[in-house]
Amino acid sequence: MRMPYDDAIAHLQAVDPVMHAVVDVVGPCAFAHRAEGTHFEAVARSIVYQQLSGKAAGTIHRRFHALYGDRAPEPAELLATSDETLRAAGLSRQKIGYLRDLAARVASRDVPLDDIDALDDDGAIAALSRVKGVGRWTAQIFLMFRLGRPDVLPELDLGIQRGVQLAYGLPALATPREVQAIGAPWAPWRTVASWYLWRFVDEQNGGQLGD
Template identity: 45%
Template sequence: MTEPVPHDPIPASALAFLLNADPVLAGIIERVGEIEVPREPDLWWSLVDAIVSQQLSVAAAATILARLRALGTPEVPPPPQVLIAAPDDDLRALGLSRAKVSYVKDLAAKWLDSTLQPERIPTLPDEDVIAHLVRVKGIGRWTAEMALIFCLGRPDVLPVDDLGLQVAVQNAYGLPERPRRDRIAAQGEAWRPFRTAASLYLWRSRRLGGP
């Protein structure tokens, strides 16, 4: 996902827990230092961002998102009504693939017809949020987990299918190959109920060349 503007600090309680729960992760936390969580408070736009960002570099996704964002006002991104009414060719001209045009329009349609019940989503448990969001074409578990982390601010999300997280775990724990999702899930049991913070620190560790 492209990085939103607002940022929230990692709670001190999460850091204290993780420092005591896992010596490897504790070393990463000490090396990385304090970090903040980028946050997109608008769930609709967070999901558009997540769809656009799939399989793209951060820079490429940011360019396309800026073009899409310009369809709204300076203060508010374009609402579902605007994107669903936009001609497909116009959205393609902004850089969206044909598939992503269909994904964004399906999201807009399901947002407007209450299939997603967006007003309820912030009140639902994590797995129920995921079950709601994967009803949209082009949104899988990973995309829903990104919304849980970077929009809804859920503290205990572990996106085991994320390639960057897999590589970070491999480097941190000296594994001979990239770990499978069940290996990461098992390791993550030590990080509950703060697996989001653990994931963020592991992601950030890659910027430093590993632990």
């Protein structure tokens, strides 16, 4: 029986012998995107989680949702919530500003989150990047894990840079330009390749392919 990413794995292993070895080390692909909730909720969550450990971010995120009956707020609800209330949930002033900017832009349709599925990857990244605190990396992660786009390569991600370093035996972290150049043959399955690199780093625990 064919699995969901058989075509992607066959392509990656055919075009790149190093990626062939990475796939062999990691095993079957378990990549999945999150379909539950709303796009607004997903972007707001990414803002809350920025620059925090998973445990600390999870605690603040739960307190944030608790303000609205243990659910994600609508943009208008967030805009109507005082800074003091949001601060009490553990959000920094900077993140409150980012969340308000997101809510205002979604409410005004300056950022058309409800229709973002209709945009191509570059268009979606450009739209999301209009929000304060949402840069290229955050937008790419949204495309991968929210929209399930198959050909996204987050070249700014430290895990991806480390994965390329380990797999290809580079003396230092791969630069974004190196990631893009090495990853070019992986198209149109660069999301799947990225998932494999993240898992490869986990498997290696700082080791080197072939050690």
